[in-house]
Amino acid sequence: MNYPYPTRREFIRKSAQTAALLALPNFLYSAGPTHESPKLGVALLGLGNYATNQLAPSFAHTRHCRLAGIVTGSPEKADSWKKRYQIPDNNIYDYDNFDSIKDNPDIDVVYVVTPNALHLPFAARAARAGKHVICEKPMEISVGRCRQMIEACEKAGVKLQIGYRLQYDPFHQELKRLGTEQIYGKVKVIHSAFSFYGINSDNWRFTDPKLSGGGPLMDVGIYCIQGARYATGEEPMAITAQGYKSIPEKLPGMEETICWQMEFPGGAVANCTSSYVAHDNHIRVSAEKGAYGLYPAFTYGTLAGYVNDQSMGEHSHHQQAAQMDAFALNITQDTPVVASGEEGMRDMKYIEAIYEAARTGERVELPG
């Protein structure tokens, strides 16, 4: 047989020529005369690594919201944030006085960036205070707790977004377009893996299953679930999974490596992996008439795409700014949230199914 496969040599040679091969959708900043609106005030709740190193700096690139406040359980952190981001004393809360944020008109949105199992209580308190809520992914640690969060926000009449930054990235939107519009025919096989070597960290993610709710699947594998879903535009109908552990004394109560397969109604299969002892960061989609993907696919910095081994170019999108700006427009224009609570809960349903399949060895069918 001759495999009709372009070589890497061809790929690299053509990359430079074809960086602009595909026009990526320019989805943002085109939603009307929003420059007239005041920027919504966002308070970050939970000042860990992600809030500190990704979210706070990203407000330098937002057009429809601004960093207005902080809520922290570590008051010693307040001083440096106050100075760095000119946050007024009135907009600084701790976990005890947080509920009084309801009286602060300068704060429109609370972005919950705590460990996973604390998302629900803080999101619910924010909602009860009348604030719109962004909740970092994974939404929570069970479908039941996701549902409670949705209900709390509905009851309070506030909007809820899950921190799926990549749903607002043009490359990921292009994956969705290529699949759902069947540009290369029907999607047949998807490979995706997102892993990093984190087993020796003492962060709660790796040491406290009550806070994390699980291992790499909860933390980063969730991006592969997302990717497979929007690459097909479908919801999986059955799942198989396999969990592994090579270092038993680490990662208490959670998987070290997990593989899972998702079967989609249109005939596509996604074979995915997530691990705390590996180095992976890709999604690749095989359709009838070609293959395309992203590598790197899921990290914060530069992402790169390809179609049939020709580069789609690369970019370093302001993922978090795009995500928060989209939510600000959802609020000011009262439009539906793309990365909604329902979307977060859906992934939690698949995560529960993956864990069940790994535990039992059984194929888990999902109600349509």
Add this chain to the structure above:
Amino acid sequence: MNYPYPTRREFIRKSAQTAALLALPNFLYSAGPTHESPKLGVALLGLGNYATNQLAPSFAHTRHCRLAGIVTGSPEKADSWKKRYQIPDNNIYDYDNFDSIKDNPDIDVVYVVTPNALHLPFAARAARAGKHVICEKPMEISVGRCRQMIEACEKAGVKLQIGYRLQYDPFHQELKRLGTEQIYGKVKVIHSAFSFYGINSDNWRFTDPKLSGGGPLMDVGIYCIQGARYATGEEPMAITAQGYKSIPEKLPGMEETICWQMEFPGGAVANCTSSYVAHDNHIRVSAEKGAYGLYPAFTYGTLAGYVNDQSMGEHSHHQQAAQMDAFALNITQDTPVVASGEEGMRDMKYIEAIYEAARTGERVELPG
């Protein structure tokens, strides 16, 4: 979290600088004063696509063997081969008179390139005729038939090689070295997929399960099994697998897409896929301190390798020439065959386990 992952931009930028990063082993042509030996005569048996377009032209690059004869069930093919490769009439056989090859001192080796389920009868006839045997992969369609082939060759006192061309490729040997010498620490997670879109072909591979013995796993997935085995230097101790079919009327009696996971004693996991409706051709190894792989990994043309997203360079090795020359030296120097019959039978054991796991949904443990 910050994922310590080089970007594709960095990867591509560095590729040119680091093409010579790793000295690849120069394993061939260093085995003594073999230039003094006459070239062994090889007869190709089964003049299909692979024999015609890959094996026959590869003799332009062999140093220790030459194309000396043909054995064909389609006598109308003989004329063009005779002219193109100057094959004497005495060295042209059909399937009826093939056994008389025993009296032909010009033929040392018979290379069996028939459909899979015909490998055993032709290999056994070649062995009984006193000829050394190369048998194309997959070795046969069951472990039992592989064993019969080994026994036939042992009984006849001839050597047996399986057509694992990539075992003789420097990139694949480098994969083995990086893993077994733990250059980047212990191997943890392997991804490999080899697939192509072949569902509409009427070749026996896709239409006749009695000849093929299976689908893409038998045909190309076997390279992923090989890759995972030499990337770890270990034999798998357990296997899970999942088979899929999206177009029921095609590929009778065989899988369309199959995913499988192999657990290795040292703690590594390989998650693999092979399909006749996809486009994949890679192996990626995550070890404790880094990741490396090949892409393209398994095809005939240019292969390319990388370590931690830096290029290992690329090459277009004469895979079949290297494989056949190595076998010729095994014969003239009476040394062990690397891609031995035992090696082919081992893969068949794993293929049977994968099919069993896919059929039953059970994890199949393998005796050590």
